[in-house]
Structure formats: C-alpha cells, structure tokens
Amino acid sequence: MFNQNGLSLDQAPPISVVLRFFLSGSLFGILAGIFILFFQNNIFNIHSPEALTLTHTFTLGIMLSFMFAALFQMLPVIAGVTLKFPIKKAQLLQYPFILGVITLLFAFNFTHAWIFMLASALLGASILYIVIIMLKNLLKLPNHSASSKGMSLTLISLAMVILLAFYLTATLSSFNEGSYYLQVREAHFSFGLFGWIALLIISISFQVIEMFYVTPAYPKFVSGYLPLKIVALLTLGLIISFFIENIWVLIDIFLALILTGYALITLKRLTQRKRPLTDATVWFWRLGLSALILSMLSILITLFSDNTLFSKLSYIFFATFALSIVFAMFYKIVPFLTWFHLNSQGYFTAPMMHEVIHPKTAKKHLYIHIATIVTFIISLFLPQFIILAGLLTTLSFGWMTWQIIHAWRLYIHTQKTGEKFDMGTI
C-alpha cells in the first residue's frame, strides 16, 4: 500500500488531467461574469431563474470543476489512491459534465421538462460515475488519514446533492407533485454548500496547510471528527425535516458554529507558520477563512431576523470563502506541478515555480479578487455597481485562464525544446 502513496511520477496523474478542470472552471467563471452583466441585480432574488442560473454556474461550473481538479491531484498524494487511466476517466467525466451544466442553465431559463431531464441525465451520469469510482478506491484503503476519511464523506455528500437534485428536477418537469419540494431543496442546498464545498476544502486543508506553510498539525479532535459531525448533522436534518420542517434552523446553527470554529483554528495555524514569508496564497487563505466566519455570522443573523441584506451577504461571503481557497490552492498547485512533472521527466531546463506563475502575478489577482468582493457588497447599496462587479468577475477568471494557458504552453515548450537528463543512467 505504501508504494501507492506518493507523489512519484507513476502515481501522480498527468498534468493535463488537472489543468483541464482548472481551465473549464475558469471559463465557466468568465461565463458567470457575463451572466452578472446581463442579469444585474436580479441575481440577488434568491429563487429567480437568474439567481438559479448564476448559483449553478458557480457551484457546478466553477466550483465542481475546480474540485475535480483537486480530487484527481490530491487523491494519490494525500490519500494514496491511484486512479487507473486518469485521462480517459477525466474525459468521460468532463465532456458530459460540461454539456450537462450548460443544459441545466438553459433549463432554468426555458423551463421544458425534457431539458431538465437531459441535464439530470448528463450531470447525474457523469458525476455519479466519478463519485463511485473514487469512493470505491477510497474505501479499499486499509489505513485512513483524516484527509482520506474527509474526502470519502465529501463524495458521499456530493452523491446526496445529485440524488436530491433528481427529485427537484423531476418536480420542475412535473413528473412528481413535489410534496417534499421545500425540504428536499433545503437539503440539496445544505449538502451542497456544507457537505460538499466546505467539507472538501476542510478535508484537503488538514494536509495542505501543514504541507504548504509548515504549520503544526491540526488537533486530532478536529481532523478526526469534524467531517463526520458535519455529514451526520446534514443527514439528521434531511431525515427529521420530513417530520419537522424547521429542523434546518437548528442544524444550520450547529453547522455555522462548527465551521466558524474550523476557520478560527485554521487562522491560528497560519499564524504558527515556520516560514515567516507571506505570499499571496497566505492572504487568499486568510481572506477565505475570514469570509467563512462572516458568512456563518450572516446566516445566524438571517435565521433570527427577516433581514434580506444579511441573507445576501451570507451568499457573497460564502462564494468569497470558496473562491479564495481555490485561488490559494491554484497558485501553489499549478506552478508546482509544472515544475515537478518536467523535473521528474528529467528536463534540466524545467522552469522554476516562479517562472510558471510569479508571486507578483498571484498578488495582482488577489487585488482583483478583493476589488470584486468589495464591489459586490457595494452593489447591495448602490445597484449600478453590479456592472463593475460583473466586469471584475470576468477579469478575475480571465486572469486565471491566462495563467493556465501560460503554464500549459511553458510545459509543452519545455518538452519540445528542453535539455534532458537520461534518467536511465541515474
């Protein structure tokens, strides 16, 4: 088992597997920016088609793509799971997945039963296909780390999100009466945001915070039990909500407190870094974790008041949390993988991490990202700022897209022209 657990070349997936998902995620990000320009302030009407379209562009198109990139890369490194034929699997997942997201976005705007059914079939088949493969491999592990346990639970949550979505699309296509529509929608939403997005970030952070920033390890009571607590709470919420609809209020309070605690513990870890240099990725983490705390506080305020401002803020801050962490990971992973793959292939001229993406480039993206968030918040008070927010969103993801293309071109260029050691003689 041990020799499967490594970042050796034969175990790490080809770089194209990771870059392709980063690319599709950032292209969906550009699309989200364009949607914001068209939909403008309607995106804040939570159940409007515009809001649904933007939310799913964000959660499926952007976040799920990025998280597939993270899973394909991280499963071998931190969980010791090596997927066979990774390129083929990535293609089998990605093409129907992209088609499915686009179809679903159409379905929200042109409500026809068959479009919802087509979207469900494409998304369900592609996502459940990879969830089952990854889970099967994870469950075969004889020893589990906090991260591998957490990842298994996030994949189960993702499967729940999809199964619950089937019920919702069936109702929207008039295939069922939707007697439990409200409960299922709440569960779909909670499993998605907490059980999938937040929990995957948490599970990965148990190892990467220590690995990238050289901090003390997380306390065992956090890394060992937190993922299970989150999924147990969500499951309880789902079951009890069929009898007591308001149970989600209680579940949300617990989840908000747990996630706030996690964010505080992680922020503390970042102050205990052995490497005192602070690069943009540290700031992305700090920003993301602070946004998580603000999002959870906004949720708590929303639960006890009818204040729609805090409800909107909770979404903005949650998106800030998720995206900031993705960017933090992106600016470490892409330069490292480009260097690592070329170096391991024996290229003497493998570009260094700073040559792939310079820290100054990451810092500029940090400023764009902060400006985007600030303009979103301002747009709640001065609606015309939404145009600027849309433009900045497009710029932010355009920036990221360019970094991916640059890294890929550098990779190919080095392979074509680079000087190489003969690894056979070493």
Next chain:
Amino acid sequence: MIISQFMTQEHRDCDTEFAAAEQAAANGDWADAEEKFMLFANDTLRHFKREEEELFPAFEAQTGNSEGPTQVMRYEHEQVKGLIGKLAGAVESQDKDAYLSLCESMMILLQQHNMKEEQMLYAMCDRVLPPELKASTLEKMKEVEI
C-alpha cells in the same frame, strides 16, 4: 515510538533551519543566508544518510521487502538532493528570485515526503523492529556523520 520521535524531531529541526535561511535570503543578507542554508543542507543530507545506511536496511532486513516504501523514499531523497544543489547555486549567485522560487518547490516536495515517513514508514519501523534492534539502530543512526 523511539524511531518516530527522533526522526520526526530531525524533520522539524531541518524545517526551522530552512525557514531561517529563506528569511535571510528574502532580506538580502547573503552571508547569513549561506550559513543557514549550509546548516540546513548538511543536516538534511545527514538525516538522509542515517536513513539510507541504517534505518532502511534494518527495515528491509526485518520485512524482507527492499522494493517497497524504502525504495520510494530513496527516489525522493534523490529529488531533494537535486534541489539542494540548485539552491546552493542560487545562494552562490545571490539570485533572490531563483532562491525563493526553489524554496517553494523544496518545501512542498520535502513536506509531502516527511508526511509519508512520519505517518507511515517510521510508524511501521517502530512496529516491526524488535526493541533491541530498534535501540541499536537508533544509536547507530546517531553516530552517522557526513
């Protein structure tokens, strides 16, 4: 747990030395950076030597497996040694950007390597080696110098 404790502490000490050298280079104090880098490089190479000459052979003899985990660790040691050479070049030419860039690669490579050793290999050594052999291997490791 005597193997785990001793070897994990060596990892932590090397991390501290590495961070000090990185900070000195970031400050542009190259004399200080060189001194601290040399300390890190020597301690890391001595740690590798202790593993490759004493710990890994003891583990391989006990388990009869010389193709498994220890082989992966040896391969990763070579990758780290390559980076140490490049870092030395950057210190010599006082190239701050190159040094800090190589530091990034080094830390990710080294940390994931250390995690594997700490979470799996050392724990396995502490489990499979008989107590006397463990104590004698530890003593022999302490005597290894570059």
